[in-house]
Amino acid sequence: MGILLDENSRILVQGITGREGSFHARAGMAYGTNVVAGVTPGRGGQMFEETVPVFNSVEEAVAETGANVSLIFVPPPFAPDAIVEAADAGMPLIACITEGVPVQDMARVARYLERKPEVRLIGPNCPGMINPGARCKVGIMPGNIHMPGRVGVVSRSGTLTYEAVGQLTNLGIGQSSCVGIGGDPIIGTSFTEILRLYNEDPETDLIVFIGEIGGTMEQEAAAYIKESVTKPVCTLIVGATAPPGKRMGHAGAIITGDSARAEAKIAAMRDAGAHIIPTPADIGATAQAVLAGMG
Amino acid sequence: MKLHEYQAKEIFARYGIEVPRGIVANTPEEAAQATREMGGQAVVKAQVHAGGRGQGGGIKVVRSPEEAEEVARGFIGRNLVTRQTDAQGVPINSVLVEELADIKQELYVALTIDRGFRGPVMIASAAGGMDIEEVAATNPENIHTEPIEPVLGLMPYQARRVVSRLGLEAGPARPAVQALNALYRIFTENDCSLVEINPLIVTGDDRVVALDAKLDVEDDSMFRHGDLRELRDRSQEDALEARASDMEIAYVNLEGSVGCLVNGAGLAMATLDVTNAAGAAPANFLDVGGGADDEKVASAVSIILSDPKVDRVLINVFGGILRCDIAARGIVLAFERMNSNLPLIVRMLGTNVDEGKEILAASPLNVTFADTLTEAAEAVRRAA
Numbered sequence: 001m002g003i004l005l006d007e008n009s010r011i012l013v014q015g016i017t018g019r020e021g022s023f024h025a026r027a028g029m030a031y032g033t034n035v036v037a038g039v040t041p042g043r044g045g046q047m048f049e050e051t052v053p054v055f056n057s058v059e060e061a062v063a064e065t066g067a068n069v070s071l072i073f074v075p076p077p078f079a080p081d082a083i084v085e086a087a088d089a090g091m092p093l094i095a096c097i098t099e100g101v102p103v104q105d106m107a108r109v110a111r112y113l114e115r116k117p118e119v120r121l122i123g124p125n126c127p128g129m130i131n132p133g134a135r136c137k138v139g140i141m142p143g144n145i146h147m148p149g150r151v152g153v154v155s156r157s158g159t160l161t162y163e164a165v166g167q168l169t170n171l172g173i174g175q176s177s178c179v180g181i182g183g184d185p186i187i188g189t190s191f192t193e194i195l196r197l198y199n200e201d202p203e204t205d206l207i208v209f210i211g212e213i214g215g216t217m218e219q220e221a222a223a224y225i226k227e228s229v230t231k232p233v234c235t236l237i238v239g240a241t242a243p244p245g246k247r248m249g250h251a252g253a254i255i256t257g258d259s260a261r262a263e264a265k266i267a268a269m270r271d272a273g274a275h276i277i278p279t280p281a282d283i284g285a286t287a288q289a290v291l292a293g294m295g
Numbered sequence: 296m297k298l299h300e301y302q303a304k305e306i307f308a309r310y311g312i313e314v315p316r317g318i319v320a321n322t323p324e325e326a327a328q329a330t331r332e333m334g335g336q337a338v339v340k341a342q343v344h345a346g347g348r349g350q351g352g353g354i355k356v357v358r359s360p361e362e363a364e365e366v367a368r369g370f371i372g373r374n375l376v377t378r379q380t381d382a383q384g385v386p387i388n389s390v391l392v393e394e395l396a397d398i399k400q401e402l403y404v405a406l407t408i409d410r411g412f413r414g415p416v417m418i419a420s421a422a423g424g425m426d427i428e429e430v431a432a433t434n435p436e437n438i439h440t441e442p443i444e445p446v447l448g449l450m451p452y453q454a455r456r457v458v459s460r461l462g463l464e465a466g467p468a469r470p471a472v473q474a475l476n477a478l479y480r481i482f483t484e485n486d487c488s489l490v491e492i493n494p495l496i497v498t499g500d501d502r503v504v505a506l507d508a509k510l511d512v513e514d515d516s517m518f519r520h521g522d523l524r525e526l527r528d529r530s531q532e533d534a535l536e537a538r539a540s541d542m543e544i545a546y547v548n549l550e551g552s553v554g555c556l557v558n559g560a561g562l563a564m565a566t567l568d569v570t571n572a573a574g575a576a577p578a579n580f581l582d583v584g585g586g587a588d589d590e591k592v593a594s595a596v597s598i599i600l601s602d603p604k605v606d607r608v609l610i611n612v613f614g615g616i617l618r619c620d621i622a623a624r625g626i627v628l629a630f631e632r633m634n635s636n637l638p639l640i641v642r643m644l645g646t647n648v649d650e651g652k653e654i655l656a657a658s659p660l661n662v663t664f665a666d667t668l669t670e671a672a673e674a675v676r677r678a679a
Contacts, residue, residue: 020586020616023616076515076518077518077519100515101515102486102513102515102516102519103408103488103513103515103516104408104415104445104483104486104513104516107408107413107414107415107445108445108446110413110414111413111414111444111445111446112446140585140615140616141615142614142615142645142646145645155561156561157559157560157561157562158559158561158562158585158615159557159558159559159561159562159613159615160559160561160562160564160565161561162562162613162615162644162645163562163565163613163668166613166644183560183561185408185410186408186410186413210561212561212564213564214410215410215411216410216411217410236565238561238564238565238568239564239567239568240568240571241549241564241567241568241570241571241577242547242564242567242580243547243549245379246547246580247514247545247547248545248547248560248563248564248580249545249559249560249561249563249564249580249582250560250561251514251515252410253560253564278572279568279569279572279668280565280566280568280569280668281569281572281667281668281669281672
């Protein structure tokens with residue numbers, strides 16, 4: 001099981017003939033991911049790696065291959081178009097890796113997607129998601145650090161998610177799924193929605209939640225944990241050392257008021273009954289201790 | 296990217312928002328001449344990228360061209376320190392000389408993106424001319440927030456509602472509605488992350504005038520705003536931050552002594568936190584990004600080594616798209632170019648990690664390897 005992806009996931013890569021798109025499509029296929037199609041407007045009819053047909057539009061790709069997950073590697077000026085094209089083609093799950101999409105473009109795209117509740121967008125500015133048990137990798141994460149198991153990981157970032165996964169795997173703790181929801185101010189899927197999926201997933205026993213400074217999405221997640229999550233949650237919030245008003249790499253990681261600070265988020269998580277991970281070096285150990293306590 | 300007040304006002308005027316008559320002066324003599332043109336008295340405003348200019352002494356009313364010259368001489372070439380700057384302040388290279396305004400009423404209006412609403416919001420208050428954060432803390436009922444549907448834009452009834460909440464009636468109501476509409480167009484057409492007028496005034500003869508102007512353009516939208524890019528004033532930015540941003544490296548100058556280079560924003564924040572927890576203070580945040588080559592890594596390390604407060608360097612790289620051997624080559628290149636022998640703590644994981652470590656071990660650099668974040672933090676502490 002796990003969330004979002006499974007053995008039936010059929011992946012379409014938008015921007016498959018580009019540098020990043022081709023690199024990660026190849027890496028995904030090497031991991032075992034079922035990449036069934038690519039889209040690059042104007043390149044329809046080509047074959048990628050001799051096995052994956054390339055189409056001019058998402059609509060054609062879906063009709064011909066039955067693709068049901070789209071992975072987007074399209075430069076920022078064209079990413080909003082790629083997302084809406086995938087949504088209009090009825091793609092139920094879209095992961096947009098692109099970093100640097102203007103926030104006002106995303107505001108309009110997010111409004112449009114609200115009319116399509118059957119479509120779920122992950123990102124943009126995210127590493128994507130992976131289900132190690134299903135050998136399905138839709139994103140840019142290194143596949144080899146993951147192992148199948150029963151811990152669900154959710155984070156805003158890329159390499160910090162790999163750090164968390166690396167610590168878990170080193171302790172022999174496998175993952176049901178890992179999802180990076182993205183570091184931009186406006187993203188498709190919130191922490192709360194991923195928490196709900198993990199909470200409902202029969203093959204996830206524990207959730208590792210990694211938040212950061214900026215916005216109040218962690219507080220909303222904390223409220224949801226308090227109210228509805230029945231599984232233990234281990235939480236790390238990074239950025240305690242960040243100065244206010246400075247963008248810390250992620251467009252969304254900026255302290256604009258007291259609620260955006262790490263302390264406020266940690267307090268909300270503690271109040272919700274989450275297990276607080278003391279420093280980024282203790283992600284694996286905290287999960288291990290909580291799992292041991294569960295017997 | 297931030298704009299100067301005079302630059303923002305030029306944009307305001309182009310969109311039909313009334314601004315006071317003003318002249319930019321780069322020398323005290325020009326300030327005197329400008330004041331003469333204003334009829335002998337004016338307000339002289341230091342042009343810097345920082346709020347709190349009024350309280351910081353950066354805005355002065357002058358009653359003669361001679362006084363203007365004297366005030367401008369005290370400004371130009373000096374640094375202005377406000378509550379929003381560090382102790383060093385930011386350099387004043389020019390002043391804006393403006394006609395004096397006949398103020399009947401001071402208002403506050405701004406537009407920004409609200410993350411919770413996932414769209415633009417207009418924020419308005421009849422308590423203009425004050426620190427809006429203070430108003431929000433002490434009298435939140437004095438602040439009106441108007442969420443705007445990004446697909447529809449600011450609807451006419453919303454502009455009328457804001458104006459009514461500001462307590463404007465009859466005479467100034469109409470020009471105020473026009474100003475709000477123009478402000479929304481400025482916000483969307485220029486991809487602003489913030490536009491703010493504090494104060495927006497009503498004059499004795501019921502005109503509505505932007506006495507101040509703040510405009511920040513979202514960095515991620517610069518690819519479609521070549522015209523705005525030319526308005527950048529690097530002198531207002533931290534020199535190392537400006538250098539990094541030219542190379543598309545995410546860098547923030549901090550106060551400590553541990554130079555940090557990481558790939559990925561989340562891991563970079565985590566590395567800062569771990570360093571801090573180990574009792575060492577980071578000198579900077581630096582995310583070199585995923586697609587870096589050895590030259591970009593070398594540039595990033597050079598920025599760190601150019602920072603005089605750095606006494607050790609911590610590298611934390613999770614090799615994916617950025618391979619460890621490429622990172623290692625870049626690091627060695629930078630240390631050689633900068634002729635540095637500072638202690639170097641390296642933690643590398645992922646693609647080509649063994650080649651990366653070999654390159655560093657074979658170099659003359661004073662390098663300590665760490666396998667985990669804990670070990671890295673401990674090594675940083677010991678290297679002090």
